[in-house]
Amino acid sequence: MPMKKVAISLPEPVLEAVDRLAARRGESRSHVIATILSRVAHVKRDRDMTAQIDALFADETIVVEQKRTADEFLRVSPWTREE
Numbered sequence: 001m002p003m004k005k006v007a008i009s010l011p012e013p014v015l016e017a018v019d020r021l022a023a024r025r026g027e028s029r030s031h032v033i034a035t036i037l038s039r040v041a042h043v044k045r046d047r048d049m050t051a052q053i054d055a056l057f058a059d060e061t062i063v064v065e066q067k068r069t070a071d072e073f074l075r076v077s078p079w080t081r082e083e
Contacts, residue, residue: 010018022032056062 018029018032018036022029025032027035057066
């Protein structure tokens with residue numbers, strides 16, 4: 001993956017913690033910061049996606065349609081029949 005250099009300012013205690021973590025993991029400071037930022041971005045994306053799904057299913061017309069579809073599926077599904 002292509003990399004770009006950026007300059008950021010961090011409080012000294014944060015930078016010291018990053019440096020300790022990088023040393024423990026045998027990784028560069030840059031790699032540790034990139035990994036942390038990537039994870040934060042993924043968590044934010046997942047949280048936003050969950051909020052959108054929650055909003056969708058809060059819509060009563062969607063809930064009714066999902067229930068109708070699920071009931072129909074169970075009615076015709078061969079997996080729910082006891083033999």
